[in-house]
Structures are given as structure tokens and as C-alpha cells.
Amino acid sequence: MLVAARFRRMIQETAGGLPRRFWWLWVATLVNRLGAFVVTFLALYLTSSRGYSPAYAGLVASLFGLGSAASSIVAGVLTDRIGRRPTLLAAQLGTALFTVVLGFTDGRVAIAVVAFLVGFCNNATRPAISAIIADIVPAADRVRAYSLNFWAINLGFGLSSAVAGLIATHGYLMLFLLDAVSTVLCAVVIFLRIPETKPDTPAGARADEPTVGLVTVFRDSRFMAVVGLTLLLALVLQQGATTLAVDMDRQGITSSEYGLVIGLNGLLIVLLQIPLTRWVESRSRSAMLAAASLFIGWGFGMTALAGSSAWFYAFTVAVWTVGEILYTPTLMGLIAELSPTHARGRYQGVYGLSWSLASFLGPAVGGVLLERAGGGALWGACGVVGTVAAVGYVTLGGRTGTAVAARSGEVVAVAAPRTEAVPAPAAEPASEAAKAPAGA
Structure with missing residues (x-):
């Protein structure tokens, strides 16, 4: 009984007090990720079902990443210009359309082009979603909100990955169709339940001209320094989906053992994200x-010591997964606070560019280093990069705090469909106040 009461209190403290619109966005995200089949199985589909070479499958994956990188900037600008809601809806509908088209497309050039378009539309949702959360959630609760959103993404992705293998036995086309259906359902939820949250144009500014270009x-410089550090860590995290599998195969680890080891990442995120959320907020x-x-x-870095032990590989995955759990929501809260209110889409788009570039460059850089210098050099380099990023964040700590404090007096008037006047939210607190738990 005592354990159950503590668990209920933990859930209440973690999930309570957030706006209803956030929870509709959370539901839409979960629905979308529950049907995210194609990205996970695209390479396997191209090689096993369509008979293309692994090199071509890698090229298609790179083009998917290139489309994601391009959309980060474009979608960020559109999020500020035309609004969060239309950008998000257009991206979702475009993703659904091109996912279905990709399932029926044949020919090397055609598949490559459509994969680029799927990557472009799929990633175009990120700046809009991040901006909506920053618009509707008070600064003191943003780390918690981004943490819950990150949890929904991983929960949906983990379940979809497990189910997708069973669905694929009945034909890969079904994966494309179900992925498109889940994306359309996500768009329907957003259309019905998420009003426009784009802040009103500041007094004295032209309505057709953005405040920040x-x-x-x-x-x-402060923001771009954070983006640069994010790129470094994103390059490291990309190795978990690429070179880690190759290195484990070289050490004699079977594919089934690899599946269990890498599956630990999603499992730990689902189990630990909520318990760690409140602890992270107060630090x-x-x-x-x-x-x-x-x-x-x-x-x-410790992967270099794993040898042929699947248990040790699992231990290393657990270590960097804890880092991922601490990193993602904390960073998203910082990015939201460093972003001027009327340029959140652009800032989120540029921030997202770091992850897109990492998905494009990470596999190639890691593969070359593993092939030419060996696993010890690759994993050692990951440890060095993590240390450099840690020093960078400590160095930037005071500077980013000053930048957030300078913007803490901004007053936001959210433009949303309503029948009565809604007062502007109170000014956002400075960085130290923003880290305090809700109700403190």
C-alpha cells in the first residue's frame, strides 16, 4: 500500500498541473509513434523485400536524413511565419501521403527521391511541436513537459518496433499503410484539439515581417554554442543505431543478443523517465x-572493454541511456528559454538541425573510424567527445543563465480561438526560478 501510494504521488507530481492542450499533443505524439513502422524497417525492406544492395539502402537512409536536415530550417521558419498548427498539419499530411507513395514506388531514383520527401515531412513536425510546448507550458514546468513528450515518443517507438516485425511477416506494404493511418489520426487529433498558439505580433512590428530573422x-553565439555541443553528443548517440551493431557482430554477438541489448535502451527510458523527471527539475x-x-x-567509451560479453554491452547501454534520459528534457527546457518568444520556431528548427546532421554524418564518420582505426579508437573518441561536451556545458552555464534572465521579462499573448479575452501569461522566471519544481 505504501509503495502504491508513493507511486501515485510520483505520477501526480510528474504529470499534474500541465495544460489540457499539452495532453492532447501528448496523445497525438503517442499515436503517431505507435505507428512509426517505416523508418525502423526501411533498410530491411529495401534489402530483403526489394532486393537492393546494403550500399543502396544506406544511401536511401542518408537521403532520409538529408531531408530531415533541410526541413529543420524550413519548418522552423514556417512555424513562426504561418503558425504552429498549419505547419504541423501540413507536415503530418505530407508524411502520410509520401509514406504511402513510398510503399508503391519502384526504381532506384524514384525510391531515393520519395525517401527524401518522407524524411523532409516527417522531421518538419519537430519545430512546431517543440514551439507549441514552449507556448502553452509555463517555464517552470517545461523540463517536465518535454520529459513526458520524450517518454511518449520512446514508449510508442518501442511498442511499434515490437509489433512491426509481426506485421512485416504479412507483407511490408501493410507497414507503410498503417504508418500513414497513424499519422493521419495524429493530424486529426491536432486539428480538433490543438488551437493555434503562435504569439501575437509585437506592438510596432509589421504583421507580415518576423521579429527575428x-x-x-x-x-x-550562446545559442549556437549549445547547438554545437548538441551536435557532438548527437554524433555519439548515433553510434548506438549503427556502428554498435557492427562492432558487436565482429565480437561474435548474435543478432538476437544485439536485439535484447539495444532494446534495453527503450525499456529503461520507459521505466526511468518519469521517476527521474522530478529529480532533474530541481537540479x-x-x-x-x-x-x-x-x-x-x-x-x-566503455564499449571498448566489452569484448565478447553481451552482458557488458548491456551495461554500457544502460549507462548511456541514463545520460540520454537526463539530457534530452533538460536540454529542451534550455532551448525553449534561450529562444525569443516570437522566434521559437526558427530557434527550434536550428536546434533540430544538429540532430538531423548527426543522423546524416554519424553513421559515415563512425563507420570509417571503426573500419580504419578499430573499435578501441571509435569508443575512446566517444568518451573524449562526451568530456568535451561536459566541459562546454559547464563553461556555458553562467552565460546561458544570463541570456535567459535577459529574456525573462517577455510577456506572451497567445493567439488562440476564443470567445473571451485571455490575459497574457505572467513573465517567465529567470533560469534559476525556472528550475524549481512546480508549486515550490
Whole structure:
């Protein structure tokens, strides 16, 4: 009884007090990820079902990543210009359309082009979703909100990966169709339940001109430093989906053992994300990011010592997964607070570019290093990169705190369909106040 009461209290503290619109967005995200079959099985589909070479499958995967990178910037600008809701709906419907088209497409060039378009539309949802969360969730609760959103993504992805293998036995086309259906359902939920949250145009600004241009984002040295550090850690995390499998195969680890080891990543996120959320919120942001960087970097770094032990590989996955759990929601909260209110889409788009570039560059860089220098050099490099990122976050801690404090006086008037006047939310607290738990 005592354990059950503590668990209920933990759930209440983690999930309570967030706006209803956030929970509809959370449901839409979960539904979408529950049907995210194609990305996971695209390479296997191209090689086993369509008979293409592994090299061609890798090229298609790279083009998918390239489309994601391009959409980060485009979708970020559109999120600020035309609004969060239309950008998100267009991206979802485009993803559903091109996913179905990809299932029926044949020919090397045609498949490559459609895969690029699927990647473009699929990733275009990220800036809009992140901006909506920043718009509707108070600063003090954003780490918690981003953590719950991250949890929904991993829960849905884990379940979909398990089910997709069974569905694929009846034909890969069914994966494409069900993926498209889940994406359309997500768009329906957003259309019915998520109003536009784009802030009103500031007084004195032209309605047809953004307050902050894209060039301004790239000139924001503090923000771009955070993006650069994110790119470093994203390159490390990409090795978990690419070179880790190759290295384990070289050591004689079977494919079934690899599946169990890498599956531990999603399982731990589902089990630990909620318990760790409240603990992360009350800690120093720079300390959490630095600790997460070390967990991620040296979690992969210790892979060099695994040899042929699947248990040791599982241990390393557990270490860098804890780092991932600490890192993602904390970083998203920082990105939201570093973003000026009327340029959140652009800032989120540029931030997302780091992950897209990592998905494009990470497999190639890791593969070349593994092939030419060996596993010891690759995993050691991951540890060094994690250490560099940790030092960078500690160094930037005071500077980013100053930047957030400078923007804490912004007043946001959310433009949403309503029949009565809604007052603007209170000014966002400075960085230290933002880290306090809700109700503190």
C-alpha cells in the first residue's frame, strides 16, 4: 500500500498541473509513434523485400536524413511565419501521403527521391511541436513537459518496433499503410484539439515581417554554442543505431543478443523517465547537462572493454541511456528559454538541425573510424567527445543563465480561438526560478 501510494504521488507530481492542450499533443505524439513502422524497417525492406544492395539502402537512409536536415530550417521558419498548427498539419499530411507513395514506388531514383520527401515531412513536425510546448507550458514546468513528450515518443517507438516485425511477416506494404493511418489520426487529433498558439505580433512590428530573422539565430553565439555541443553528443548517440551493431557482430554477438541489448535502451527510458523527471527539475541545469554528457560519452567509451560479453554491452547501454534520459528534457527546457518568444520556431528548427546532421554524418564518420582505426579508437573518441561536451556545458552555464534572465521579462499573448479575452501569461522566471519544481 505504501509503495502504491508513493507511486501515485510520483505520477501526480510528474504529470499534474500541465495544460489540457499539452495532453492532447501528448496523445497525438503517442499515436503517431505507435505507428512509426517505416523508418525502423526501411533498410530491411529495401534489402530483403526489394532486393537492393546494403550500399543502396544506406544511401536511401542518408537521403532520409538529408531531408530531415533541410526541413529543420524550413519548418522552423514556417512555424513562426504561418503558425504552429498549419505547419504541423501540413507536415503530418505530407508524411502520410509520401509514406504511402513510398510503399508503391519502384526504381532506384524514384525510391531515393520519395525517401527524401518522407524524411523532409516527417522531421518538419519537430519545430512546431517543440514551439507549441514552449507556448502553452509555463517555464517552470517545461523540463517536465518535454520529459513526458520524450517518454511518449520512446514508449510508442518501442511498442511499434515490437509489433512491426509481426506485421512485416504479412507483407511490408501493410507497414507503410498503417504508418500513414497513424499519422493521419495524429493530424486529426491536432486539428480538433490543438488551437493555434503562435504569439501575437509585437506592438510596432509589421504583421507580415518576423521579429527575428534566421540570420539572427545563427548570430546568437550562446545559442549556437549549445547547438554545437548538441551536435557532438548527437554524433555519439548515433553510434548506438549503427556502428554498435557492427562492432558487436565482429565480437561474435548474435543478432538476437544485439536485439535484447539495444532494446534495453527503450525499456529503461520507459521505466526511468518519469521517476527521474522530478529529480532533474530541481537540479542545476548546467550540472545535469554536464553529467549527462559524461554518461553518454563514457557509456559508449566503455564499449571498448566489452569484448565478447553481451552482458557488458548491456551495461554500457544502460549507462548511456541514463545520460540520454537526463539530457534530452533538460536540454529542451534550455532551448525553449534561450529562444525569443516570437522566434521559437526558427530557434527550434536550428536546434533540430544538429540532430538531423548527426543522423546524416554519424553513421559515415563512425563507420570509417571503426573500419580504419578499430573499435578501441571509435569508443575512446566517444568518451573524449562526451568530456568535451561536459566541459562546454559547464563553461556555458553562467552565460546561458544570463541570456535567459535577459529574456525573462517577455510577456506572451497567445493567439488562440476564443470567445473571451485571455490575459497574457505572467513573465517567465529567470533560469534559476525556472528550475524549481512546480508549486515550490
